[in-house]
Amino acid sequence: MKITDLNEQAEKLPRRLKNPILALIEMKTDSDMEKVLHKIENIENRLESRMDLLEKKLDIQFKTLLWVISIVFVVMTTLMSFYKFFG
Numbered sequence: 001m002k003i004t005d006l007n008e009q010a011e012k013l014p015r016r017l018k019n020p021i022l023a024l025i026e027m028k029t030d031s032d033m034e035k036v037l038h039k040i041e042n043i044e045n046r047l048e049s050r051m052d053l054l055e056k057k058l059d060i061q062f063k064t065l066l067w068v069i070s071i072v073f074v075v076m077t078t079l080m081s082f083y084k085f086f087g
Contacts, residue, residue, distance in 0.1 A: 006025070010018055 010022060013021060
């Protein structure tokens with residue numbers, strides 16, 4: 001329901017019922033918003049978990065790449081030394 005519709009309907013209510021009914025509507029809205037916030041927090045937590053996993057995976061891949069580059073460098077240096085010594 002739109003706020004303008006709610007306001008129109010609230011104006012039609014008797015004065016003695018208006019405040020209690022509006023208080024109930026506000027309580028319901030607060031409750032619904034708490035549920036929405038809770039769902040958003042759950043989504044945020046899941047995203048943080050996935051980001052942590054992604055960071056760990058990228059860190060492992062980066063370290064592996066550094067190892068491979070280091071090994072290639074050592075092999076190339078060794079081969080160049082053998083080539084200069086025996087070539």
